[in-house]
Amino acid sequence: MISARPYIKSVFFKDEGTKNRKGYPYDIPAVQHCEEISFHPDVTFFIGENGSGKSTLLEAIAVSYGFNPEGGTKSARFEVHNTHSSLHEEIKLSKSYKLPGDAYFLRAESFYNVATKAEEFGVLKSYGGKSLHHQSHGEAFLSTLMHKLTGNGLYLLDEPEAALSPARQLTALSLIHQLVLQDSQFIIATHSPLIMAYPGARIYEFGEWGIREVNYRETDHYTVTRSFLEYPEISLKLLIENEEE
Template identity: 50%
Template sequence: MTFLVGENGSGKSTLVEAIAVAAGFNAEGGSRSFRFSTRASESTLGGALRVGRAPGRELSSFFLRAESFYNVATEIEALDLVDAYGGVSPHERSHGQSFLDLLNHRFRPGGLYLLDEPEAALSVTGCMAALARIHELARQGSQFIVATHSPILLAVPRARILEIGDDGRLHTVSYDDALPVVTMRAFLADPGHRVRDLLRP
């Protein structure tokens, strides 16, 4: 379990996307067999990375890119793969439900899963359900690389958290020192005060 955290624009999503492209995934998401393209917007970093994987290491794999999952859902329908995603088209479910369907039905033990901000569609309880499923799959031999802003997802036991600092470098941090956790705790400790500071002219 490896989590990438950092402010918007720090490069965590770009890094996950680049790893996915270097590992042979479609830049917009999906499995390695997905080859559709809606609009090429990926960085060139993926072409400069080399990803080493042992042959036969993965029994399953998927790249979830929250911002383009609608396009992936359309491709799932076009390829008639709905049964592998719980039997209901992702377009027929809420955004959050379709993400959880993906985790519960498409993700399997022994897989490689690259997730870019999966919390984008999830409620607080949805994030907790995702945490439990990710932890279960990790215990069953799956590897995850996740870019996130969610303090809940970061709480997966034994996860490695890498924070991209202002200098652009990766630093290993503890859960308690991770930026999303520190920021959320500070806000929840005194929301009224924080809001007054934000709204002060």
């Protein structure tokens, strides 16, 4: 069977006028300097400093694709906080000729609201059956990855590592891989050097320059974590001395 992936091939900014607009989200460098990015059929990561625009772009892609801005399936329709930007109106997605069989937008920030709505709408069974509020944050997150995502899907995840221990992050990585083997595409915003190690993934780093592709071992996440873990005492000593200067 020929795969229809990537379900989202690329995103591009519709017109140059966007670049001259003022205020959020148009003044975020990643938005100002980016024209187009293309996605890997398996896994694409958005990485970069806090506030560099990863969630803003992921959300705009999600809304443009037809998801609820707060997350969930494409049929989830509710609004707890209306804070999403109008960026979805300024971008265009290049999509596959075929729709995915499953789709989910999972974001750490508003997962609590999605969990509440899952109970209200009586769809807990598809999340594994147990109330997401009666599980720890990490357990509820993993239940969602394990039960709700059924493969042949398009999955947008914003900081899936947020509540997960390092060992469970590896579990999440393995679940992601199982779903990729079942013809799924992921676009994931993350800070986790474990999650972003997914083999062969495309990694886009957001920053003052806009959005650029980087290799895993060149990322700050990899180099900073690695040097810290290798020499924690030296790293801490340097950090404290720098602060004292």
